Amino acid sequence: MPSDPLSQKEIEDRLRELPGWAFEDDRIERTYRVDTHRAAGALVSHICVVQDELNHHSELTLGYNTVRLSVNSHDAGGVVTEKDFALAERVEALAPAHGAA
Numbered sequence: 001m002p003s004d005p006l007s008q009k010e011i012e013d014r015l016r017e018l019p020g021w022a023f024e025d026d027r028i029e030r031t032y033r034v035d036t037h038r039a040a041g042a043l044v045s046h047i048c049v050v051q052d053e054l055n056h057h058s059e060l061t062l063g064y065n066t067v068r069l070s071v072n073s074h075d076a077g078g079v080v081t082e083k084d085f086a087l088a089e090r091v092e093a094l095a096p097a098h099g100a101a
Contacts, residue, residue, distance in 0.1 A: 003073050003081035014085050021088055027059075028084050029070040030091075032100035036065060043067045043098040050090045056083045067100070 006014070011023050021030045034040050044062050047069070051057045058071035069091060073081040 003076045003083050005073075005076055005079040005081055006085075011080050018085075018088055018092060023080065026079055027070045027072040028080055028088060029068065030088070031066055031068040032095055032098075034065050034067070034099050034101075039098050039100075040065055040067050043095065043100055046094050046098065047091055050094065051087065054083070054087055054090070056087050058087060 011028070015021055015023060015028070018028075018030075020032075021028050032043065034043060040062055044060060044067055047058075047060060047067070051060075056071075056073075058069045061068040061070075069088075071084045071087055072078050073083050
């Protein structure tokens with residue numbers, strides 16, 4: 001069952017609770033910076049576990065010392081839904097353990 005799209009105001013309100021996240025091209029996104037490539041890889045691995053648990057997956061890009069997520073809900077037509085914020089909140093909770101800023 002597809003999720004309902006969030007309104008622009010709902011997205012803006014939710015983003016206030018997630019510093020560093022932005023809304024761009026019908027997606028929410030954030031880039032995390034860590035100290036090393038190994039730390040970035042570990043963060044990606046941890047994010048993959050969360051995405052599988054939620055059965056909701058982002059575009060995930062690994063750089064030397066960066067990890068970038070960009071997510072929307074394909075089952076809702078490529079718009080932002082509550083599922084995207086659930087993923088963002090879970091990632092925000094785990095990122096500090098990897099030294100992410």
